[in-house]
Amino acid sequence: MKTHRRFTAVVLALLVGMIGGLLWGSTPALAQTPSRVIAIAGTVNGPPEQVPLAGQARLTSTLVTDPTFNGPSSVILTIDILTAHGKGLLTNKQYISSGNDQVYRTRLLVSLDTVEITFPFFLAAGPKLDPLARAALASFNLSFDTKTGEIIGASGTIGTPNF
Amino acid sequence: MASFFLSPKESKARLREAENARKNRLEIVKAWSQGQISRRELMKWGFITAGGLLVPKNGLSPFARSAYADNIPTGAPPSPLFGASPFTQAMPRFDVLPRNAVSTLNPAPRERAYTRVDYPDAPLLPLPPELGGGFGPIEGRPPGPIWAHQKFNQFGPQIAVEVTQEGAKVNTTYNPRVPSRLNSGIDPAQAIPLKFHPNMPTQNLNSVWTFNGTIPPKLVQARYGEPVLFRHHNRLPADVTQNGGFGRHTISTHDHNGHHGAENDGFTGAFFFPGQYYDYHWPIVLAGFTTINTGATDRMAGSPDGSGGITKIPGDWHETMSTHWFHDHMFSFTSQNVYKGNAAMFNIYSALDRGNEAINDGVNLRLPSGTTYDWGNLDYDVNLMLADKAFDQNGQLYFDIFEFDGFLGDVMTVNLAYKPYFEVERRKYRFRILNASVARFFKIALSDGSPMIQIGNDGNLLPNPVLLTELDEQGIAERYDVVIDFSRYQLNDKVWLVNLAEHQDGKKTAQDLSVREALSGRSSDPCVGKFLEFRIVRNPAESDQSQVPDTLIPNPDLSKIRVERERVFEFGSGANQTTNNPVTSALGPWGVKTDDGRMLAADFGRISAAPKFGTREVWTLKNGGGGWDHPIHNHFEECQTLARDGKASNVPAWERGRKDVWRLRPGGSVTITMQFRDWGGMFMEHCHNTTHEDNAMLLRWEIDDNGAPFLRPLPTPIPTPQGVTFLRDPGVTDILPTAF
Numbered sequence: 022m023k024t025h026r027r028f029t030a031v032v033l034a035l036l037v038g039m040i041g042g043l044l045w046g047s048t049p050a051l052a053q054t055p056s057r058v059i060a061i062a063g064t065v066n067g068p069p070e071q072v073p074l075a076g077q078a079r080l081t082s083t084l085v086t087d088p089t090f091n092g093p094s095s096v097i098l099t100i101d102i103l104t105a106h107g108k109g110l111l112t113n114k115q116y117i118s119s120g121n122d123q124v125y126r127t128r129l130l131v132s133l134d135t136v137e138i139t140f141p142f143f144l145a146a147g148p149k150l151d152p153l154a155r156a157a158l159a160s161f162n163l164s165f166d167t168k169t170g171e172i173i174g175a176s177g178t179i180g181t182p183n184f
Numbered sequence: 185m186a187s188f189f190l191s192p193k194e195s196k197a198r199l200r201e202a203e204n205a206r207k208n209r210l211e212i213v214k215a216w217s218q219g220q221i222s223r224r225e226l227m228k229w230g231f232i233t234a235g236g237l238l239v240p241k242n243g244l245s246p247f248a249r250s251a252y253a254d255n256i257p258t259g260a261p262p263s264p265l266f267g268a269s270p271f272t273q274a275m276p277r278f279d280v281l282p283r284n285a286v287s288t289l290n291p292a293p294r295e296r297a298y299t300r301v302d303y304p305d306a307p308l309l310p311l312p313p314e315l316g317g318g319f320g321p322i323e324g325r326p327p328g329p330i331w332a333h334q335k336f337n338q339f340g341p342q343i344a345v346e347v348t349q350e351g352a353k354v355n356t357t358y359n360p361r362v363p364s365r366l367n368s369g370i371d372p373a374q375a376i377p378l379k380f381h382p383n384m385p386t387q388n389l390n391s392v393w394t395f396n397g398t399i400p401p402k403l404v405q406a407r408y409g410e411p412v413l414f415r416h417h418n419r420l421p422a423d424v425t426q427n428g429g430f431g432r433h434t435i436s437t438h439d440h441n442g443h444h445g446a447e448n449d450g451f452t453g454a455f456f457f458p459g460q461y462y463d464y465h466w467p468i469v470l471a472g473f474t475t476i477n478t479g480a481t482d483r484m485a486g487s488p489d490g491s492g493g494i495t496k497i498p499g500d501w502h503e504t505m506s507t508h509w510f511h512d513h514m515f516s517f518t519s520q521n522v523y524k525g526n527a528a529m530f531n532i533y534s535a536l537d538r539g540n541e542a543i544n545d546g547v548n549l550r551l552p553s554g555t556t557y558d559w560g561n562l563d564y565d566v567n568l569m570l571a572d573k574a575f576d577q578n579g580q581l582y583f584d585i586f587e588f589d590g591f592l593g594d595v596m597t598v599n600l601a602y603k604p605y606f607e608v609e610r611r612k613y614r615f616r617i618l619n620a621s622v623a624r625f626f627k628i629a630l631s632d633g634s635p636m637i638q639i640g641n642d643g644n645l646l647p648n649p650v651l652l653t654e655l656d657e658q659g660i661a662e663r664y665d666v667v668i669d670f671s672r673y674q675l676n677d678k679v680w681l682v683n684l685a686e687h688q689d690g691k692k693t694a695q696d697l698s699v700r701e702a703l704s705g706r707s708s709d710p711c712v713g714k715f716l717e718f719r720i721v722r723n724p725a726e727s728d729q730s731q732v733p734d735t736l737i738p739n740p741d742l743s744k745i746r747v748e749r750e751r752v753f754e755f756g757s758g759a760n761q762t763t764n765n766p767v768t769s770a771l772g773p774w775g776v777k778t779d780d781g782r783m784l785a786a787d788f789g790r791i792s793a794a795p796k797f798g799t800r801e802v803w804t805l806k807n808g809g810g811g812w813d814h815p816i817h818n819h820f821e822e823c824q825t826l827a828r829d830g831k832a833s834n835v836p837a838w839e840r841g842r843k844d845v846w847r848l849r850p851g852g853s854v855t856i857t858m859q860f861r862d863w864g865g866m867f868m869e870h871c872h873n874t875t876h877e878d879n880a881m882l883l884r885w886e887i888d889d890n891g892a893p894f895l896r897p898l899p900t901p902i903p904t905p906q907g908v909t910f911l912r913d914p915g916v917t918d919i920l921p922t923a924f
Binding site for chain 1: 635654668691696699701703734810836849850851852
């Protein structure tokens with residue numbers, strides 16, 4: 022049978038030079054580092070009005086190592102927008118974020134990283150679950166201890182999503 | 185970052201090298217899938233390392249060093265697209281399967297499998313030589329009382345859905361159940377060839393095996409309190425070698441995550457053969473129906489009655505489910521068969537989630553759907569099946585089982601269409617998003633960062649909707665239901681769904697990108713970036729009457745139910761096999777460690793846990809390493825997530841409802857609780873990275889009710905074309921010491 026002949030040829034060609042296998046272990050490798058809370062501020066442009074927002078974000082980094090495959094370390098970043106609020110420049114109406122915006126991001130562990138997320142904000146007098154909520158951009162410049170995954174420096178701004 | 189797939193811009197020499205390696209692997213894949221060789225032989229010959237990896241040999245492994253570039257994986261050749269450009273074809277809605285009268289089924293469905301074991305006059309199926317010749321039963325369900333449909337008389341089937349599994353053919357009966365204007369102008373009367381894009385070649389007969397042999401993917405619509413008899417005919421080739429290079433012609437169909445008896449669960453070892461059918465009885469009941477609201481007096485526990493009212497049913501309305509899917513669960517071949525097309529969706533409608541946004545009865549949540557029918561309107565309720573695929577140089581679907589980490593495709597598809605567009609009106613839509621990939625995680629956002637509202641997780645409406653600008657990573661088999669309001673856009677605007685999760689291999693997400701990074705085109709992962717284009721084409725003809733209430737479905741209150749047992753399952757690598765039954769046991773590298781025992785490779789004859797009927801347990805699912813992620817699926821009944829990494833506060837808002845699949849995250853753990861009630865039999869828990877599942881990360885558990893009415897332990901089925909037998913006394917290959 023043609024298939025079997027081809028398969029046998031492949032077997033013979035590849036048997037030469039085979040190397041032994043790796044034995045895998047199971048090595049749990051997860052370490053959460055202390056959170057940092059930082060101030061964030063900036064202006065969101067776009068209709069119906071410009072809104073300067075200010076608030077706080079909590080940044081938490083969990084180190085993930087890969088001793089089994091000797092792969093690169095990474096961090097699971099948890100970004101909580103704790104508060105963000107401001108008044109529209111046109112109407113002077115109050116805008117707020119929900120207070121429980123949370124984003125998870127897996128990132129390769131490097132000494133300096135810039136991470137952008139968007140988060141919803143809406144009129145404080147309106148519904149808290151507004152499907153037409155606007156989006157603000159939060160940008161974070163982060164520096165990491167590349168051994169522990171801990172965030173050792175962080176700053177953040179708010180802006181307009183404009184991709 | 186180096187990626188599994190090479191860029192089309194690589195040198196010709198390197199692409200040629202990768203193609204040769206791919207062909208070499210394909211020969212082995214073919215021999216393996218066709219049963220010419222076994223995993224044990226591959227290990228003996230040195231193709232697979234003791235740890236289970238494909239040896240890193242240039243010309244074989246895509247992760248061996250390239251001869252043309254040191255330290256860079258050989259890679260896999262990119263899939264040819266034959267000039268297909270993104271967003272140039274309309275996304276087809278799912279193809280809704282006919283709901284027939286049960287009387288249309290011939291032969292009629294029976295409580296026990298229709299074989300001569302239980303019915304002496306049952307017809308026999310003449311078997312071709314490829315299946316060993318002679319005769320076999322026409323129904324492949326295991327015979328006898330244990331595999332009889334439980335409560336078949338109490339929940340007699342009211343609807344019949346009859347499908348085939350077969351090779352690729354033209355669809356001439358497409359029924360999207362919406363007008364053409366709500367299906368991007370697709371004319372359902374036009375025949376649909378099996379192509380992933382009009383520019384791409386038609387798939388060969390055995391390149392793709394879908395339900396009814398056609399695309400678009402299929403959708404079942406059913407109501408609570410309306411039992412369905414799902415008859416699945418296996419019309420795949422009798423000759424196991426006629427598989428287009430991958431895929432196994434034996435199948436077992438799992439209603440993910442149906443709450444019913446094990447005989448209808450698509451148990452991995454209850455597979456059936458070409459020429460046979462299997463009758464799955466999906467009673468569609470609310471969990472707890474044997475103990476809660478047994479008199480069916482609670483109006484919240486109900487089903488649309490067809491004329492604007494509610495038919496009350498027994499059970500706990502807090503257990504109402506909405507979005508299922510069904511797919512193959514064939515032992516060791518699930519990844520190949522699901523990838524090849526054995527995947528469909530199943531919308532379940534209830535008094536709460538009625539599929540009609542206009543009926544205002546104080547129970548109906550009025551989620552985006554439509555108003556034409558009493559229930560099950562699909563106008564603004566859209567199923568999305570996401571899957572990454574790969575193609576060989578002839579444009580035929582390609583799969584590589586030697587990616588033990590998990591197979592990745594380099595072509596994004598939605599509803600089996602390559603990067604399509606979908607026309608929408610300026611109003612709210614509900615999208616039921618299924619990750620139907622083999623190993624790829626997604627992370628979805630809108631291209632402009634606008635908010636979406638997540639209303640469901642794994643087919644369960646959340647206690648409270650969650651406003652988000654990007655969804656969490658979505659593991660394989662997870663379903664996220666979201667609402668997007670397109671009224672924020674202007675006519676002729678476009679906005680895209682974007683995938684932010686970048687993979688380097690099938691082990692886990694390498695990293696999650698920001699929207700800006702994902703849109704930049706700089707990722708080496710071809711499946712990052714835009715994958716579905718929304719075209720805002722018109723204002724709605726009728727006003728949008730849909731709502732997203734602040735409260736959807738609160739969780740069932742389990743606080744007064746005692747926890748009978750706690751168990752720990754660790755999912756990891758380096759598994760051992762303690763059994764050697766050639767049908768029931770598999771070899772790793774992946775495995776599961778139960779209650780701090782040994783890391784064991786799958787054996788569907790082994791009982792790893794046996795919770796007592798009528799009890800509640802707490803299970804902790806642990807990821808044994810940081811180098812991979814595992815989306816773990818538990819069958820039978822929805823669970824509640826008690827903690828992540830040991831803390832309740834680590835459970836995000838979108839996981840605070842009921843679930844059946846959990847991404848453990850690298851090195852992480854999840855603690856869940858569930859009840860074992862209403863039904864009995866043997867079920868499973870496994871990784872839904874189906875490559876991991878097929879390579880032994882699966883265990884069997886069964887509900888122990890101390891001997892009555894079920895045996896203890898339940899005898900393990902051993903299917904053959906000539907009939908299903910059972911493992912001899914004691915009926916299992918192994919029972920773990922902490923199981924009972």
